[in-house]
Amino acid sequence: MFADILGSGTLEALFPNGISRYAIGGLLVGAATALIYYGTGIAAGASTFLESSLSYVSGQSRFQQYRGSRDWRVVFTVGIIAGAAIYAFVYQGEAWALAGSAWLTEVQPWRLFFGGILVGIGTRVGKGCTSGHGICGVGSVSRTSLVGVATFLLVAIVTANLVAAAGVSP
Amino acid sequence: MPLVLVGGLVFGFGLGFSHMARPEVVIDFLTFEDFGLLFVMFGGSIVAGIAFWILPKLSDSAPLTGKPYGRRLKSFDRNVLVGGSIFGVGWGLSGICPGAAYASLGVGNWPILYALGGMFLGAYAQGVWRSRQTETTTAVPSDD
Numbered sequence: 001m002f003a004d005i006l007g008s009g010t011l012e013a014l015f016p017n018g019i020s021r022y023a024i025g026g027l028l029v030g031a032a033t034a035l036i037y038y039g040t041g042i043a044a045g046a047s048t049f050l051e052s053s054l055s056y057v058s059g060q061s062r063f064q065q066y067r068g069s070r071d072w073r074v075v076f077t078v079g080i081i082a083g084a085a086i087y088a089f090v091y092q093g094e095a096w097a098l099a100g101s102a103w104l105t106e107v108q109p110w111r112l113f114f115g116g117i118l119v120g121i122g123t124r125v126g127k128g129c130t131s132g133h134g135i136c137g138v139g140s141v142s143r144t145s146l147v148g149v150a151t152f153l154l155v156a157i158v159t160a161n162l163v164a165a166a167g168v169s170p
Numbered sequence: 171m172p173l174v175l176v177g178g179l180v181f182g183f184g185l186g187f188s189h190m191a192r193p194e195v196v197i198d199f200l201t202f203e204d205f206g207l208l209f210v211m212f213g214g215s216i217v218a219g220i221a222f223w224i225l226p227k228l229s230d231s232a233p234l235t236g237k238p239y240g241r242r243l244k245s246f247d248r249n250v251l252v253g254g255s256i257f258g259v260g261w262g263l264s265g266i267c268p269g270a271a272y273a274s275l276g277v278g279n280w281p282i283l284y285a286l287g288g289m290f291l292g293a294y295a296q297g298v299w300r301s302r303q304t305e306t307t308t309a310v311p312s313d314d
């Protein structure tokens with residue numbers, strides 16, 4: 001139906017890998033968030049783990065404020081790692097294939113590292129990441145989160161296009 | 171705790187399934203090569219949104235913790251814009267966000283350790299800096 005409206009080839013151009021993997025993956029992420037919320041009342045986001053885990057090794061007040069939640073955040077993160085490993089094992093027949101895996105990123109280490117530093121600073125200063133703001137906050141129709149998502153999405157689009165225009169690839 | 175583990179497993183499985191655990195997929199999305207990631211964000215937030223909307227109407231508090239059901243609301247201030255912009259530059263540069271980075275480690279993408287190391291370093295730097303800044307004011311723990 002959509003293909004008729006948009007003209008043939010449009011859908012393939014917009015979604016070269018189809019939409020099912022994205023839609024099913026998104027529904028699972030949402031279902032996981034809903035399940036944790038149902039049982040515990042917690043709106044689980046991923047990025048506080050970065051700070052709460054530092055409370056194990058640092059006495060800084062900024063990290064110590066998360067002492068109460070740091071244990072379940074470790075469990076949540078271990079779950080995410082293990083869940084993704086199960087996916088890779090079931091669908092690719094391999095997890096932890098250290099060489100030759102399609103999963104190994106070719107994005108250059110300096111991009112990952114410096115980007116990672118900015119992600120670490122930005123998500124914590126900005127009160128949330130793609131899961132905290134993007135899934136839980138948007139799901140809560142929080143105006144703060146909607147503005148937060150719009151901000152990081154827009155800046156990320158500009159950044160990624162500038163990097164690509166500068167000829168950096170991958 | 172077992173429920174959080176199961177939730178984490180499904181969360182990570184979903185991120186693997188959606189291929190969002192691959193920086194290339196995120197960068198393709200941000201450079202308009204493949205809009206599929208929209209379905210991950212909307213699909214996820216709609217399902218979560220239904221839970222955040224219905225559950226508080228059915229019950230006052232969560233069965234396992236007794237914690238009252240509430241929406242995820244954060245106060246708005248300049249930090250949301252400043253932090254969001256810094257995060258945006260980092261996400262656009264690296265193609266990876268925290269949850270997807272954990273999942274990426276799970277599928278065996280070991281170079282993502284560069285990004286995870288950077289994230290901890292960044293989180294530590296802002297934490298040290300802000301601990302000094304806000305010794306006077308009381309900080310409110312958050313759930314992200």
